[in-house]
Amino acid sequence: MAAGCAPPKLQEFILTEKLGSGSYATVYKAYRKVNNREVVAIKCVSKKSLNKASVENLLTEIEILKTVKHPHIVQLKDFQWDGENIYLIMEYCAGGDLSHFIRSRRALPERVARRFLQQLASALQYLHQRNISHLDLKPQNVLLSSRTCPHLKLADFGFAQHMSPWDEKHVLRGSPLYMAPEMVCQQQYDARVDLWSVGVILYEALFGQPPFASKSFTELESKIRSNKAVETALVVEAVKKDEFGDYSGALSLYCRSLEYFVPALHYELDCRRKTAIRTKVAQYIARAEELKALVAQGNQANFEQAKSARVLLKEMSQDKPQLLAALEMGSAAIAQEEQGDDSAETLQLYQQSLGELLLMLTAEPQGRRRVMLHAEIKNLMSRAEYLKEQLKMRENQKEAASMDQDLFSESVKSSCLLQ
Known part of the structure; x- marks a missing residue:
């Protein structure tokens, strides 16, 4: 179907905007002429573009979609054909695909990624219980039901196959960046290849890019086979900020990356x-410690300036006992931190102070006190975030040290058994 052509005509539907296109199909948004103008997506497959293999794939896709019914699998409502095209009338998903959703947010929070993964796992479990493998799992083939409160709908079953758990295949299917190693290395594979693809999707959701981005099969195979630890987008960005002298930003990113690397040790x-x-964890912790000293040194001048402004703000707040009390609470947190008490209790004190000050800022009228209050809140937030990062880094150091001790104990036990 040539680009720029008008949508084809179907008796029961009005086809409107193009939602996407592939090598042999174009998907349109459409409205049913009756039945309350139901919105659907229509996949138009040009008969001219079909070869023997793609005909088989299309027939398998229709057969599978007609037999499955699951809240996280896109529904095939009907299919039709005419002299030029075959039409798959599908459930319309207003939220677009997961790839666009991730790119528009750069990366997803863990709680969102966790919920999406649970939904995808539910759909896969349903398919695998019926001996169906998708074989082309990637963010572009995962649709979102809506923009406001999205849930996943697994779509595009063009490469799907009926596969029992013990079946093995060797035909190359799917998209290289999301293929399991068995496929990339052109070996026999079974239904479990879908699980590798799920892992790659989860990584991309959390870090904004797939773990083995490559320009060729050879490069992809080399990266998968390599023992080199995968560098996360957080580390790449941390190194950039470090090189450009943004020590505070680099410290924050190193600390966040450790939250992923340390559990990986386990x-x-x-x-x-x-x-x-x-080795990577040790390097990041060492650099984070160096950055901590640099950031503390750079913050000192700003903290002294903020101290003078804080005294003045308290004098201006004598007529507001609640505001004054919240400011005193913030000062108490600063005093505890400067005396070496960088504990979770000090962080909690910062957070209580900030919670109250933010509420008061919304009610504070325009004027000099509002400007100074806004500056003090920013200062307290900065200190609280810095303290939070130190606590996280200390926790990661402790966890990494504990794992090293466990590994040492296991090594000693193994040595004893060998003697």
């Missing part, structure tokens, strides 16, 4: 990969 089973990750 779950990684391959000894060489575990060693590589442990």
Whole structure:
């Protein structure tokens, strides 16, 4: 179907905007002429573009979609054909695809990624219980039901196959960046290849890009086979900020990246990969400690300036006992931190102060006191975030040290057994 052509005509539907297109199909948004103008998506497959393999894929897709019914799998409502095209009338998903959703937000919060993964796992479990493998799982093939409160709908079953758990295939299917190693290395594979793709999708949701971005199959295979630990987008950005002298930003990103790398030490089973990750963790912790000293040194002048402004703000707030009390609470948190008490209790004190001050800021009229209050809130937030990062880094250091001790104990036990 040539680009720029008008949508085809169907007796029961009005086809409008193009939602997407592939090598042999174009998807349109459409309205049913009767039945309350129901909104649907219509996949138009040009008969001219079909070869023997794509005909088989299309027939399998229709057969599978007609037999499955699950809240997280896009519904095939009907299919029709004429002299030029075959039409799959599908459930319309107003939220677009997961790829666009991730790109528009750069990365997804863990709670959102967790919920989406649970929905995707539910759909896959349903399929695998019926001996169906999708074989082309990627964010572009995962649709969102709506823009406001989205839930996932697994779509595009063009490469799907009926596969029992013990079945093995060797035909190359799917998209390289999301293919399991068995496929990339052109080996026999089974239904479990879908699980690898799910892992890649989860990584992309959390970090904004797939873990093995490559320009060729050879490069992709090399990266998958490599023992080198995967660098997250957080680390790449941290290194950039570090090089440009943004030590505070780099420190924050290093601390956030450790939240992912340290748990990986626990779950990684391959000894060489575990060693590589442990080396990375040690490097990031060491650099974070160096940055901590640099940031503290750079903050000192700003903290002194803020101290003078804080005294003045308190004098201006004598007529507002609640505001004064919240400011005193913030000052108490600062005093505790400067005396070396960088504990969770000090962080909680910062957070209580900020909670009250933010409420008072909304009610504060325009004027000099509002400007100074806004500046003090920014200062307290900065200090609270810095303290939170120190607590996280200390926790990561403790966890990494604990894992090293466990590994040492296991090594000693193994040595004893060998003697």
